[in-house]
Amino acid sequence: MIKLDKVFKKFGTGVLGLSDVNFTVDKNEFVFLVGPTGSGKTTIFKLLIRETLPTQGDVLINDWSLVKLSKDKIPHLRKRIGVVFQDLRLLFDRTIFENVMLPLDVAGIGAIEAKKKVEEVLAQVGIIDHKDKFPIQLSGGELQRAAIARALVLSPELLLADEPTGNLDPATSWEIVRLLAEINAKGTTVIMATHNTDIIKNMNKRVVGLDKGKIVRDDKKKTEDTPAHKSAYDKDSKEKPEEHPKKESKKEPEHDSKPEKIDEEKKGEK
Amino acid sequence: MKSVKTMLRNARRSPYQAMAAILIMTLTFLTISFFILLLSGSSAVITFFESKPQVTAFFKNEADAEQIKTLGEQLRESGRISSVKYVSKQEALEIYKEQNKEDPLLLDLVTADILPASLEVSTYKIEDLSVVSETLKSSSIVQEVIYQKDIVSALTSWTNAVRKIGFALIVVLSLVSIFIMSIIIGVKISQKKEDIEIMKLIGASNWYIRWPFIYEGIFYGIVGALIGWAIATLVLWYSTPFLASFLTGIPIFPIPVIFFFMILGGELIFAIVLGFISSFVAVLRYLK
Numbered sequence: 001m002i003k004l005d006k007v008f009k010k011f012g013t014g015v016l017g018l019s020d021v022n023f024t025v026d027k028n029e030f031v032f033l034v035g036p037t038g039s040g041k042t043t044i045f046k047l048l049i050r051e052t053l054p055t056q057g058d059v060l061i062n063d064w065s066l067v068k069l070s071k072d073k074i075p076h077l078r079k080r081i082g083v084v085f086q087d088l089r090l091l092f093d094r095t096i097f098e099n100v101m102l103p104l105d106v107a108g109i110g111a112i113e114a115k116k117k118v119e120e121v122l123a124q125v126g127i128i129d130h131k132d133k134f135p136i137q138l139s140g141g142e143l144q145r146a147a148i149a150r151a152l153v154l155s156p157e158l159l160l161a162d163e164p165t166g167n168l169d170p171a172t173s174w175e176i177v178r179l180l181a182e183i184n185a186k187g188t189t190v191i192m193a194t195h196n197t198d199i200i201k202n203m204n205k206r207v208v209g210l211d212k213g214k215i216v217r218d219d220k221k222k223t224e225d226t227p228a229h230k231s232a233y234d235k236d237s238k239e240k241p242e243e244h245p246k247k248e249s250k251k252e253p254e255h256d257s258k259p260e261k262i263d264e265e266k267k268g269e270k
Numbered sequence: 271m272k273s274v275k276t277m278l279r280n281a282r283r284s285p286y287q288a289m290a291a292i293l294i295m296t297l298t299f300l301t302i303s304f305f306i307l308l309l310s311g312s313s314a315v316i317t318f319f320e321s322k323p324q325v326t327a328f329f330k331n332e333a334d335a336e337q338i339k340t341l342g343e344q345l346r347e348s349g350r351i352s353s354v355k356y357v358s359k360q361e362a363l364e365i366y367k368e369q370n371k372e373d374p375l376l377l378d379l380v381t382a383d384i385l386p387a388s389l390e391v392s393t394y395k396i397e398d399l400s401v402v403s404e405t406l407k408s409s410s411i412v413q414e415v416i417y418q419k420d421i422v423s424a425l426t427s428w429t430n431a432v433r434k435i436g437f438a439l440i441v442v443l444s445l446v447s448i449f450i451m452s453i454i455i456g457v458k459i460s461q462k463k464e465d466i467e468i469m470k471l472i473g474a475s476n477w478y479i480r481w482p483f484i485y486e487g488i489f490y491g492i493v494g495a496l497i498g499w500a501i502a503t504l505v506l507w508y509s510t511p512f513l514a515s516f517l518t519g520i521p522i523f524p525i526p527v528i529f530f531f532m533i534l535g536g537e538l539i540f541a542i543v544l545g546f547i548s549s550f551v552a553v554l555r556y557l558k
Contacts, residue, residue, distance in 0.1 A: 049471065075473045078472060083471065085471070089471065091465055103472045103473065106474040106475075150472070
């Protein structure tokens with residue numbers, strides 16, 4: 001579905017952002033893009049939505065070359081890719097409902113159908129109760145969900161999430177990741193950039209590691225060879241003793257859900 | 271429809287900018303309305319004078335009707351004359367009586383004898399008046415020639431000056447309003463830069479982003495034109511009694527209602543063009 005072919009990206013400052021990056025992502029895959037800040041994760045996302053062009057090489061989505069894509073086709077491309085931006089990029093003068101409505105509006109979908117779709121997606125991500133609130137009234141996790149809802153509302157084939165757990169507490173982070181996994185299970189290809197090693201370890205999904213613009217790790221084969229990888233996170237792994245350590249660490253989020261409860265209590269007090 | 275909604279929200283959320291834009295448009299269209307009214311009024315006055323007997327030759331007492339008619343025929347042959355009217359001494363008295371019927375003292379003093387016979391000559395063009403008047407003056411039976419040349423030529427040059435000033439003023443004001451409006455819309459675009467960026471990232475086409483701004487420019491234009499036209503029309507309506515008495519005998523009033531709506535129609539079209547140009551300039555400049 002996605003192919004980065006010998007991609008180089010040189011920034012205006014002369015710094016090499018990406019250097020000889022090659023990887024493919026198949027349909028329905030869930031891929032973690034990991035690496036320290038500045039390693040090129042966001043640059044890859046920017047290339048995928050044609051916000052920027054590679055200096056060399058090509059980016060293909062469904063055999064569409066983004067390098068050759070004419071400017072007036074960019075909106076078409078972007079309507080087919082849902083993006084959860086690192087800084088969310090919600091419109092602060094619009095309600096959550098209006099924010100999530102925006103892509104439908106941009107795509108020219110009729111008001112009645114659009115309203116239905118927005119409510120459906122808001123229910124899916126679990127913030128339907130907040131639909132008439134403004135972004136400033138929501139917590140970090142809720143905003144993240146709103147951003148995911150906006151990315152999902154056009155039913156994209158591909159969802160890019162740039163550090164969606166970036167500044168969330170572990171419990172909320174896990175909720176977000178589970179939500180993304182659910183979305184992936186429904187047939188959307190998901191690429192998630194993160195440096196949360198805990199999540200990566202426990203999800204048992206393909207991991208593409210980047211460092212200073214180079215791919216330093218791609219354990220695609222490993223995940224493909226693991227037949228149980230699909231069920232690893234949502235099914236009990238009791239029958240698989242070899243995955244025991246994972247199971248243990250998987251319990252962590254449950255412990256970590258305490259702070260969230262405290263948070264909720266605090267909210268209640270307010 | 272959606273773009274119109276977005277546009278109205280944008281206008282509502284920055285009322286001062288909207289007001290500045292509407293005011294400059296109002297000023298422009300108020301000026302345009304006044305000049306249209308002034309120019310059509312003065313051209314109506316000129317037309318009136320042009321169609322009036324413009325040269326009147328008064329004859330000496332010894333001139334008889336036959337000689338005067340011959341002179342009239344001579345003038346007709348030049349091809350410049352639209353009409354020639356002979357007014358005999360008796361007719362002149364009738365006119366005099368009619369004009370002074372409220373003053374019996376004046377009526378008593380005057381007889382047909384002391385009033386001269388006259389010839390009222392109209393030409394097709396104002397320029398021909400001086401030729402006709404020279405011809406008349408050179409005739410031995412003519413005592414005196416009077417004509418409205420002075421009035422008409424003064425009025426014509428005055429109208430031409432007004433037309434030039436008005437045109438220049440309208441051009442300048444239109445340019446000013448285009449600049450001011452495009453600055454205002456440019457500021458609005460800059461304020462929404464982040465929103466625009468986000469919309470682009472989620473797949474908004476350029477025109478999806480541009481239309482609300484262009485509608486906004488057109489909206490300000492239309493509102494400004496409506497206000498400017500309304501003010502000018504009200505002022506004219508209010509001053510109609512005064513103007514009507516000032517211009518007695520010149521059939522301008524009442525001005526047909528359709529004329530005002532023609533002005534409004536033309537102005538609305540011009541307003542849409544101005545609004546479109548200014549917002550388009552802004553959009554091209556700030557939204558690449």
